[in-house]
Amino acid sequence: MHKDTTKHPCFNKAEAGNCGRVHLPVAPKCNIQCNYCNRKYDCVNESRPGVTSGILKPFQAAEYMDKVLAKEPRITVAGIAGPGDPFANPAETLETMRLLNERHPHLLFCLSSNGMGILPYLDDIAALGVSHVTITVSAVDPAIGAKIYAWVRDGNVVYHGEKGAEILLGRQLAAIKGLKERGITVKINSIIIPGVNDHHIVEVGRVCAGLGADIQNMIPLKPTEDTPFSEIPEPGRETVLPLRKEAGEFIDQMTHCKRCRADAVGLLNDDQSVALCGTLRACSK
Ligand code: SF4
Ligand code: SF4
Secondary structure (H helix, E strand, O other): OOOOOOOOOOOOHHHOOOOEEEEOOOEOOOOEEEOOOOOOOOOOOOOOOOOOOOOOOHHHHHHHHHHHHHHOOOEEEEEEOOEOOHHHOHHHHHHHHHHHHHHOOOOEEEEEEOOOOOHHHHHHHHHOOEEEEEEEOOOOOHHHHHHHEEEEEEOOEEEOHHHHHHHHHHHHHHHHHHHHHOOOEEEEEEEEOOOOOOOOHHHHHHHHHHOOOOEEEEEEOOOOOOOOOOOOOOOOHHHHHHHHHHHOOOOEEOOOOOOOOOOOEEEOOEEOOOOOHHHHHHHOO
């Protein structure tokens, strides 16, 4: 089926006022631990990645999607962005995409991953009609990555420090290349962490652009309680804007990210995840 791939509010700012997205929270586990991430919260009043009102099984996500589309027909994108990582939960992720492809083939499909576990599934992703994938890359130097990731799990083996960061980076760069070879639009999310990678994040954009990535989304760290980075201050516009300008010389920059929840739904400027949390919870039972 032909899809208008311009109708993605995150990849195309011009459409952000007309079309919306749903994040389907079917992926609770993660295969790495970022030092800024805390997924313990399950709170309808908090808005940041990792937060969701509930977890859905794939068939529940498909039913929830039916209900959301009935209430908000402006939705053009169905995505999976956690609350863990889609490819730490590959069976759930692919089954959800398969069901959506059956029931709502007109939607754009979108996945957001740390890249660690995605490589075996690149052909499946392409075959299921996923048009947009985000890989979060916040360092392209394992010495810096080692400060960002507490651990990285590959199968049953857990790696720490530079070794873990090096394995993760290798997977991420291979994923970008493999996704582009399959004609998929790729966004790079890069978390700006003052004192850790702010001096390095333009280099992240340069390296990813060299592999064909389409756009970079520099996201200021949102310090979160009970994480190693909870005391690092959130970088302001004076930090973020020059970095975007510098990296914008070689890769397009996203400037309207809302740092959405793992169950976000609606237009970016008219999020209805709190309004629809009852619907999500009813579907999760
Ligand atoms: Fe949290 Fe995402 Fe990092 Fe996993 S990859 S630890 S879910 S921020
Ligand atoms: Fe779009 Fe940013 Fe929200 Fe992801 S977190 S859906 S990129 S606005």
